[in-house]
Ligand SMILES: Nc1ncnc2c1ncn2[C@@H]1O[C@H](COP(=O)(O)OP(=O)(O)OP(=O)(O)O)[C@@H](O)[C@H]1O
């Protein structure tokens with residue numbers, strides 16, 4: 001037996017050494033699917049059944065493709081360059097480049113990202129004089145991408161009413177425009193390639209006879225069009241080797257379709273699905289937890305996993321009073337794991353939503369622990385946060401040119417390149433800021449004396465500034481001035497709040513189809529400001545902005561440095577770590593609130609949870625918080641139902657919870673396990689605040705929020721807090737230790 005095969009179990013070996021035929025490996029997490037796929041490629045080459053040139057392998061990320069190539073190179077001393085490996089989009093792009101003429105594209109065709117695509121659509125709608133209330137650009141974008149994903153060109157979409165007819169008309173003009181400019185969007189990469197193969201027999205036959213082996217990892221997450229593309233590319237002589245796990249299908253919301261598995265079985269005449277049941281990744285307790293959890297889903301294709309390893313350590317559960325305590329707990333554990341010799345890169349910190357990373361990043365930053373956000377951006381580097389910070393910087397100082405240029409036309413407010421160039425020219429000439437030049441442009445202040453006389457005269461009578469430029473600029477100036485005026489007397493969190501609403505950022509992302517994540521991040525910025533007010537001596541806007549740029553700037557670990565891995569559960573797919581921290585296991589967060597509105601949403605969340613649990617090899621931490629800051633307010637949470645679906649005997653509770661910590665509405669957790677968390681709700685409503693000098697109904701004054709009245713009290717000692725209804729600032733929960741209330 002070759003050394004490649006000897007490192008595998010009999011089922012894996014069978015899959016790797018399968019004769020030339022299509023096959024489906026359906027197996028749970030950590031059972032070696034990716035390893036089998038990679039080894040099969042090496043085996044095919046080593047045994048002379050295929051050359052690298054004859055192999056196409058589809059992976060889920062470019063990074064996975066690179067890793068696959070380096071593993072193959074480690075197994076065999078060969079050049080893998082002729083092999084095609086990559087994502088569906090990457091491979092389609094490669095093929096279109098090679099056949100750009102047949103595909104009707106210029107050699108140098110450019111790829112439009114989602115924002116570029118939207119800009120093209122907006123231009124088109126404007127030129128057609130479309131009613132932008134009836135036909136918002138984003139909806140048109142969605143319509144076009146959806147049609148493409150279904151494989152339909154404008155001429156093929158069925159028009160059953162006037163609205164759709166209009167949409168199709170826009171789609172048609174968009175198609176023409178893209179063709180004219182020689183650009184393709186993401187959906188187009190796939191569709192164009194599909195059409196090329198469909199239409200052009202020579203190209204199709206060329207690739208069919210070239211790729212006698214197509215291998216697909218993470219098959220459960222292929223979309224309809226991707227599947228159709230695969231079918232077209234695979235000829236009679238092509239063996240398609242697909243590996244996947246229906247329990248890990250987590251992209252249904254983006255059009256992935258597990259139905260593809262059933263069709264694959266039929267279309268490729270799969271007589272026997274290969275199952276792998278031995279898990280090589282995780283210790284027994286972790287595996288048992290995952291197996292038990294996923295049994296709650298219906299309609300599974302059904303499989304089980306076992307491990308030859310022992311039970312290992314129990315799963316550690318931490319019930320944190322607040323999200324800050326949760327982050328502090330993670331930091332402590334990471335430090336002690338590191339002291340035990342576990343590399344930081346072997347530890348992952350997972351969360352359901354991107355916005356959750358902020359509090360965790362903050363704690364890691366303060367502890368000087370190097371970390372890297374995998375497959376995403378660190379909080380303060382995210383586009384929407386940078387936009388929001390730019391507005392805040394303008395509120396603090398409108399002469400900040402960089403901030404101004406970043407948001408002057410975001411969200412779009414009709415200030416074109418030409419207008420901008422003109423005010424920039426003015427600014428340069430006068431040696432002042434762009435803001436000053438804008439003020440002059442719309443006649444807010446007299447033109448500066450350094451201007452030429454002619455210009456100054458023109459500015460005074462306004463004749464040089466075309467009306468359009470003036471109008472756009474004026475709108476922006478009025479906005480910033482009004483924000484500055486209103487925010488002057490507001491506490492920091494409300495400055496952020498006001499800015500988000502009035503800048504138009506919230507409205508912009510609300511209208512975006514995939515804007516939910518960005519909205520969560522923006523709301524998280526209000527939380528950042530609220531905690532900053534509690535923590536910092538000087539809580540002015542300027543100091544907050546300094547703090548944000550500090551956290552944004554320097555502490556992301558460099559390329560080679562050993563660093564803790566932070567990522568969403570979605571980006572953790574396919575990866576494994578010695579230790580995994582899964583935070584925020586609370587109802588509404590995980591399962592996410594959004595899942596309630598979608599059919600099958602909860603089951604998809606459970607599959608995500610299954611993915612999360614099965615990333616851990618040796619140690620798994622699950623944590624949840626009793627309260628978490630949400631939009632600047634403390635929210636009380638109940639633990640995720642997924643925690644309850646894991647048998648108690650696999651869990652070790654790290655911290656007994658103090659009783660009577662919360663008021664009557666709050667769940668009380670028993671230290672012995674989850675059954676307590678499931679059922680016990682403290683009945684008494686005991687509040688020890690009577691011992692303090694605060695009572696419900698009392699009038700108080702807060703240094704920033706002004707006068708208010710206490711409507712609720714709870715907690716004791718350092719945790720004592722009150723809910724105060726302020727005349728101006730609304731209702732807020734405040735920690736007494738920090739709030740420094742004065743009786744009125
Ligand atoms: N026969 C084996 N002997 C030893 N280790 C193995 C064997 N098969 C797989 N492994 C190891 O088990 C781990 C999980 O394998 P792999 O990542 O291929 O699983 P997977 O099924 O692709 O998981 P996922 O569903 O999470 O993508 C890897 O570290 C792999 O090297």
Ligand SMILES: [Mg+2]
Nearest residue numbers: 033034035574
């Ligand atoms: Mg895998």
